[in-house]
Amino acid sequence: MSNEERNLNEQEAELNEQMQQRLEKLKALQSEGKDPFDVYKVNVTHSSKQVKDSFESLQEAEVTVAGRIMSKRGQGKVVFSDVHDKEGKIQLFIKIDNVGEDKLKEFKSLNIGDIVTATGSVFKTRTGEISVRVMKFELISKSLRPLPEKFHGLKDPDLRYRHREVDVIMNPEVKDTFIKRTAIIKYIREFLDNKGFMEVETPILSPIAGGAAARPFITHHNALDIDMYLRIATELYLKRLIVAGFEKVYDLGKNFRNEGIDIRHNPEFTMIELYEAYADYNDMMEITENMVAYVCEKVLGTTRVTYQGTEIDFKPPWRRVTMVDAVKEYAGVDFNEIKDDEEARKIAKEKNLEFKKELQYVTKGEVLNELFEEYAEEKMIQPTFIYDYPVEISPLTKKKRGNEEFTERFEGFIFGRELCNAYSELNDPVVQRERFMQQAKERELGDDEAYVIDEDFLHALEIGMPPTGGLGIGIDRLIMLLTDSYSIRDVILFPTMKPSQSK
Incomplete structure (x- = not known):
């Protein structure tokens, strides 16, 4: 087995393990009566962009946002999380004093890729980032398949086109x-x-x-x-x-x-x-x-x-240019001086032009077009x-x-x-x-x-x-x-x- 094959097998095994862990989390939630897939509707009041654009009027006002968790950081009694929606991202500020110990622990257990809704007041952190001070949140969809690791991203063209949803995320x-x-x-x-x-x-x-x-x-x-x-x-x-x-x-x-x-x-x-x-x-x-x-x-x-x-x-x-003038400029052939099909075929042979039919059936106009495509088209910047x-x-x-x-x-x-x-x-x-x-x-x-x-x-x-x-x-x-x-x-x-x- 080559190193490349070994690495692919290891990556597949790791992916399967992560998916199994996420599936177990889902089963635990479902057994507790907290099935995220049993949520049918969410009353979202503002998008991330609306919160940021209207910060002055929304400061300390209550909003409800929703989106996909793309990062989590912090420890102890405070967690910061970036949630992405259709218009951008908004930072969530989750503190034990606001949500309680059990809910803070629950948020820490969420995975990158999970979709949540959060309600709280709009404020600006010490670093100047507009955020939502979360008073309550809910997991509304569980991501069972991990997103690509952010540093390496999703770069393989085949995977990007095949799984466009992940590419966009x-x-x-x-x-x-x-x-x-x-x-x-x-x-x-x-x-x-x-x-x-x-x-x-x-x-x-x-x-x-x-x-x-x-x-x-x-x-x-x-x-x-x-x-x-x-x-x-x-x-x-x-x-x-x-x-x-x-x-x-x-x-x-x-x-x-x-x-x-x-x-x-x-x-x-x-x-x-x-x-x-x-x-x-x-x-x-x-x-x-x-x-x-x-x-x-x-x-x-x-x-x-x-x-x-x-x-x-x-x-x-x-710019406007006739095909004849373009061929004259870039292929060096003046079709104003070409008398008939036979003369054009000689030029086609000299220039090694290829056609879908035998050269004896090719016309003067077809030679002109082929010369344009071969010599002039790429010059039209x-x-x-x-x-x-x-x-x-x-x-x-x-x-x-x-x-x-x-x-x-x-x-x-x-x-x-x-x-x-x-x-x-x-x-x-x-x-x-x-x-x-x-x-x-x-x-x-x-x-x-x-x-x-x-x-x-x-x-x-x-x-x-x-x-x-x-x-x-x-x-x-x-x-x-x-x-x-x-x-x-x-x-x-x-x-x-x-x-x-x-x-």
Whole structure:
């Protein structure tokens, strides 16, 4: 047996012993008629923050607080204890003169992690710490599993993500991240609602996987006896609502893609897609930069953030660069001088670019996009809109006015990562069908993430959709940037994990 295995066995034995001791304490309490799990409701009058913020008016007033015991110190006739609640911590002052000998002994027997309620008067200790002078307390939930030892904390990423509840208890910065996450989503909604957008809900289960180039999760509906797909995007349903006449709509919710997991990808993730009638991709650029800046100001009080050691300024206007110009700058290839597909393929071969299909089927636009991803994308550190994408890789987008090789599409990049994708939406049903047919050919050539034909969507376009601008933003990625989180898993409460192997 290795030293590592021996240490793990010793730690497991110690944990089991501690849990057994706590279980015995619980049984003793239950035998005395003091079952902490028999408490149903507690009349909490103040949070820790309320006590501290209103100290002047609460001094010597009686309050009732509740929370988890995170530390105990002192001996003899006095015990100090830090209790954590949703808004912070408050110190409890437990003295034999106030609670009696038996209750002081009882409090000393409590474990770190136990949840208590305490009633007493608010005061300030000699060291200046606002505290509660406890007159009575009650154990209202027993912690049977010890929390990680505070000095070492909970650092193992797998354990942190798998047991997020412990991660939040032990790491205040994690709790703060998720408080900010809720605020960010709140202010995104507020920004759009103030601009007259209507939030809607579109299906999560669909008979086809449409609206994006991605691999779906497949499930089966027993009553209908058909396969169905968890949504990979909300685009096609939302554009059908534009056809219906709603004019400004958005859906903020979960999408699902059956793909790999890394620091920027989780199979279940949060997206917002919004669509505005009578608008184009220029309007979507303005909405994007103004919305992100609005959220920054509301949540952080500034448009400047530090992400992984780099200062990023979200103040509008963001930089705007065509894909052709970005490739010229960072890859040294001027696509204004590339005549045809064959010439582009030669460059692809020289640059050792890789594609999902054989090089003989690769187009000029696909080479341009691959060069951008290979040479330019990671250079987009400050907020930048890369616009005018090749028509071959943008099947739901209108062609660029004055140049039909390109489309009116942009993606927003920050810190070398894609944040959003937007179009002047294609609303010609004849051209849309042609684009879908071309995508079907791409599937035959090996691209299993190519778009599928959605006849219901084509039916809607045939009824008539006005000129429309559309935008999709990865909410998790935005939250990563605004909370300085390295991995997408750090901003998803319960990220996708392999099943635990522990017994």
